[in-house]
Amino acid sequence: MIKVEHISKSFGDHLVLDDITATFERGKTNLIIGQSGSGKTVLTKICIGLFEPDSGVVTFDDRPFSNIKEKHKIDIRKDMGVLFQGGALFDSMNVEENVMFPLNMFTDMSYEEKLERVNFCLNRVNLKGVNHLMTSELSGGMMKRVAIARAISNSPKYLFCDEPNSGLDPVTSELIDDLISEITEEYNMTTIINTHDMNSVLKIGQTINFIYKGKLWWQGDSKSVLHSDNKELDEFLFSTELTKRLKTI
Amino acid sequence: MLRKLGDYLTLMYQTFSRYDKSLVFRKRLLHEFYNLGFTSIGIVLILSVFVGAVATILVAYNTDNPLLPEKLIGFSARQMIIQEFSPTIISLILAGKLGSQIASELGTMRVTQQIDALQVMGINPANYLILPKIISCLLFIPVLIVFSIVIGILGGWLACVFTGVITPTNYVVGLRSWFEPYSITFAMIKTVVFAFLITSISSYIGYTVKGGSVEVGKASTQSVVVSSIAIIVFDLILTQMLLT
Structure with missing residues (x-):
């Protein structure tokens, strides 16, 4: 379980996050949604330790993670898998080396054991026979799947996904959503997904946190999100022509 | 300026x-030996032939006096090559080749979040990416x-043979005259300092890039530019410190 309590963050005079408190539960896909610029990426970056909050604390299963020295964060970091928006695959390495990277750094497994684990993870994300492809040879969807394989290769307890559907077609997008949802359940991970994809919200949002102008505006799940009477959430959810028409049906 | 120096x-x-895993570090070091050092051999050798030839012709042209012995040309050319041309001019060339290579590599990794990925995995990205570059250059550039x-x-x-500015025999006699091993020590001290400046400055500029591909190009x-200026400034300081 990951808890963020009273998190605030400013850049210069601009207050980006204002007293955010939320709990992200184990074994569930926890979504952070909101418009571009609402502060959801900053909140995610605070959770993974790329930014420090101005105030408030982040805890991973009651282990403090914010405003402590970098060397004390390492144990928690080893339990983290992160799927970055662009994949952030190492472009000097091929697929196999990318997925094997966390194993090389943090385990004493033999090459055969590591290769077995890499192949298992690649199979898990429905990728076979791509071990020796360079990242530049992969499609957007394949890149995301390799990034997921790398994120889960070291059996993390916490998985963070920053806009996993961005730049993907609807079919691939759904595949990625299904995959994240399945592995969350399978490995009993605490998964936090930062998204503004409506399909993801309705399909895999077991807990949903709506951020509006830096504040936690609404909390609920995929069932309650459609029937909420929150005006700002309603405007966000039904902002496109398609969703507006669907609402009237 | 002070803030940048602090950063x-x-x-x-x-x-x-301390590095995370010695086996991984050794692999990275070997990779950088090849990537930064071995691939620079060609350009260094080609430039050195021409720099040596030009230095010899220039000395011969400027000391064209019957009162000066011909072997002085070989001696002067040797001293210029050992003390200034090779350590400084070649380091400036390497600042161009290696500096831009390092800055663009790290800058691209920064803007594509590869450095962030290393950090969130619990790896010290500066140590993992920069240390092998610095060590390999400190060992290979000398x-x-x-x-x-x-x-x-x-x-x-070769300039003597093909242009006849002086006889090759007198050139060789000049090369062997008044040799002081300290010249080599001086050149090596300068080289090690320049190697550190090139790699550390380029790494810093690449590592701290913010933005996109345009900023990577600017970095x-x-x-x-910054590495070259640093080399020239430290050339003056070291020459003053070590030769006077």
Whole structure:
């Protein structure tokens, strides 16, 4: 379980996050949604330790993670898998080396054991026979799947996904959503997904946190999100022509 | 300016902290030996031949006096090549080649979040990415400069053979006259300092890029400019300190 309590963050005079408190539960896909610029990426970056909050604390299963020295964060970091928006695959390495990277750094497994684990993870994300492809040879969807394989290769307890559907077609997008949802359940991970994809919200949002102008505006799940009477959430959810028409049906 | 100096020193502190895994570090080091050092041999050798030849012709042209012995040309060319041309000019060339390579590599990794990915995995990115580059350059650039000195002197001899500015025999006699081993020590000290400046400055500029591909390009250029200025400034300081 990951808890963020009273998190605030400013850049210069601009207050980006204002007293955010939320709990992200184990074994569930926890979504952070909101418009571009609402502060959801900053909140995610605070959770993974790329930014420090101005105030408030982040805890991973009651282990403090914010405003402590970098060397004390390492144990928690080893339990983290992160799927970055662009994949952030190492472009000097091929697929196999990318997925094997966390194993090389943090385990004493033999090459055969590591290769077995890499192949298992690649199979898990429905990728076979791509071990020796360079990242530049992969499609957007394949890149995301390799990034997921790398994120889960070291059996993390916490998985963070920053806009996993961005730049993907609807079919691939759904595949990625299904995959994240399945592995969350399978490995009993605490998964936090930062998204503004409506399909993801309705399909895999077991807990949903709506951020509006830096504040936690609404909390609920995929069932309650459609029937909420929150005006700002309603405007966000039904902002496109398609969703507006669907609402009237 | 002071803030940037502070950031640079902080980055160097992170870079020289203990590495995560020695086997991984050794692999990275070997990779950088090839990537930064081995691939620079060609350009260093080609430039050194011509720099040596030009130095010899220039000395011969400027000391065209019957009262001066011909062997003085070989002596002067040797001293110029050992003390200045090879360590400084070749380091400036390497600042262009390696500086832009390092800055653009790290800058691209920064803007595509590869450095963030390393950090969230619990790896010290500065140590993982920069330390092998610095160590490989500190070890390999002096080797390149020794090659450069030898090839530069050979270039001077070829200039004598093909242009006849002096006889090759007198050139060789000049090369062997009044030799002080301290010249080599001086050249090596300068080279090691320049190697550190090139790699650390370029790494700092690339590592701290913010933005996109345009900023990576700017960082690449900036790293060459700043490294070159640093080399020239330290050349003056070291020459003053070590030769007077």
